[in-house]
Amino acid sequence: MESPKQNYRAFILAWHQEHGVLLLQAEKKKKGLHFHLPGGRVDELELARLDPAAASLAAAVRELLEETGLDLSSSRQRLTRICFGTEAQQRLGSRFFFELQLRDADSLHLQCGGEE
16 A cells, blocks of 8 residues: 555646647556646655655656656746645645646757757
8 A cells, every 4th residue: 555655646737828738648458548647646755855745846847857858847937836626625635736838949849859
């Protein structure tokens, strides 16, 4: 069974004004072909040195880089935590969501391998 620290998750709702929401396509045995937001587990090391909200932000930045190649480590201020009402937050538990407005320059950065 997982320890409570391992239950924290962080997800990014990344969207572009013209192109819409960024969803990742995956295929797994149990779920089959599906789409999901970038994100994943908050590491125990992140939780050991940061409070849950800050650790979740760090995890969101890390997961976005791992899953898309987009590096926001020097521009974390572009991520805004999405806050929910009390009832919704209770259902979400230890899941944190962040919003990111994508820019055209983000895709240029990825296409050029980080060179400008």
